[in-house]
Amino acid sequence: MESKMKIKLAIYSFSILMMGVIAIAGGMGVLGAKFGPEGYDVAQLIAIPSIPIIIVTIVAGKLQEYIPIKALVIVGILCFIIGGIGPAFMESFSIILVFRVIFGVGVGLSQTLSSALVGMHFDGAERQKVMGVQTSAQMIGAAIMMFASGYLARINWEAIFYVHILAVISLIVVLIFLPTNKPMRSEGGNVEKVSLTGTAIRWAVTLTVFFVCGMILAQFLSIFMQEHGIGGPAESGNATMIFAMGGFLMGLVYGKLNSITKNFTLTVGCFIGAVAYLIVAYSTTVTMAYVGSFLYGLCVTIVMASIMTATAMSVKPVAIPLAIAVTTCGQNLGSYFCPLISRWGAALIGKDITMNVFIFGAIVFFVIGVVYIFWAISETSRQKKLQKS
Secondary structure, three states, X not given: OHHHHHHHHHXXXXXXXXXXXXXXXXXXXXXXHHHHHHOOOOOHHHHOOHHXXXXXXXXXXXXXXXXXXXXXXHHHHHHHHHHHHHHHHOOOHHHHHHHHHHHHHHHHHHHHHHHHHHHHHOOHHHHHHHXXXXXXXXXXXXXXXXXXXXXXXXXXXXXXXXXXXXXXXXXXXXXXHOOOOOOOOOOXXXXXXXXXXXXXXXXXXXXXXXXXXXXXXXXXXXXXXXXXXXXXXHHHHHHHHHHHHHHHHHHHHHHHHHHHHHHXXXXXXXXXXXXXXXXXXXXOOHHHHHHHHHHHHHHHHHHHHHHHHHHHHOOOHHHHHHHHHHHXXXXXXXXXXXXXXXXXXXXXXXXXXXHHHHHHHHHHHHHHXXXXXXXXXXXXXXXXXXXXX
C-alpha cells in the first residue's frame, strides 16, 4: 500500500506538467503585442510544441520496452524546464520556437508516461479514480501556471516563461518516490507481442477530432477578450485558471460521475463543452467568460479521463503503454491543427474570427456528443446481453 501511494504521488507530481503547452495562455495578448507587429503568429508558440509531442508519443511507447520509465520521466522533466524557461532569455522568435520544440519533447514524455503508469500499476475502479485525480493534477498545474503567466505578463513578455519553473518540484518528487522498474525487454527473453485493437484506434481518432477544437480556449481566449473589450492579460489569465480549476474539481468526482452516466459519460462531456464555448462566444462581461471557462474545464476532464480509461481497457496490459501513446499522439495531432482548422471553420461562419472559432468548436463538440449517444446505446445493449448469457 505504501509503495502504491508513492507511485501515485510521483504520477501526480509530474502530471501537473501535462498541460504545460497552454501555461503561457494568460500572456498571449502581451506576446502578440510584442511579436505580432513583426509579422509572427504567436499562436505558434502553443501549436509548435505539438509537433515534437506527436513524435515523442509515437516513440515513447516503444522506448518503454528498453529504457526504465523513471529515466524517461526525468529526461522529460528536464526538457520541460530547459525548453520552458529558455525563451525568457531570447529575442529571436525563431530561436524561441526552437526552445518550444525542446519543451514539446518534455510535455510529450510527461503526457505519455503519466497515463501509462496509471494503466500499468492500477486496475478497475482504482484505475478510474487515479485517472480522475491525475486529470485533476494536470488541471491544477495548468491553473497555477496560467494564473501566474497572466500576472507575470504585467512585468514584461520575458517573465511569462518563468511559470515553467514549477517543474523543479516535479523533478524532486519523481527522484525520491518513483521506483526504478526494469523495462520489459531488459532480460532479453521473449515477451508477449504488443498490438492494438480496433477499439483502441477508434478512441485515438475520437480524441484527435475533439482536440481539433480542444485548444481554442487556450489559443484564442486572451485575444478574444482584448478585442471585445472584456479584459486584459490578468483577466484572461484568471479565465484560464478558472478553466483549470473546473477541470481539477471534476477530476475529484469523475469516478462518481462515470458510475452514474456510464457509457454516456463522453457525450455528457462533449455537450458541456459545446455549452461552454457558446457562453464564451457570446460573452459581454468577464463573468460570462469565467463561467464558460469553468464549464470547459469540466468538459476536458470528462473527455480525457473517459477516453484514456477506455483506451487502457481496450487492450491487453502489455499493450497499454503503446495504446496510451497512440491516443496521446492523436490528442496532439488535433491540437497542432487546431488553429488552422478552427480559423477555417470560423471564417465560414462570419468575419469575427475570435468569436466564431468558439461557435465552430461548439458545433464540433455537439456532433461528437451525438455520435457517441448512438455508441452508448449500442454498447449498453451489448453489455446487457453479455450479462444475460
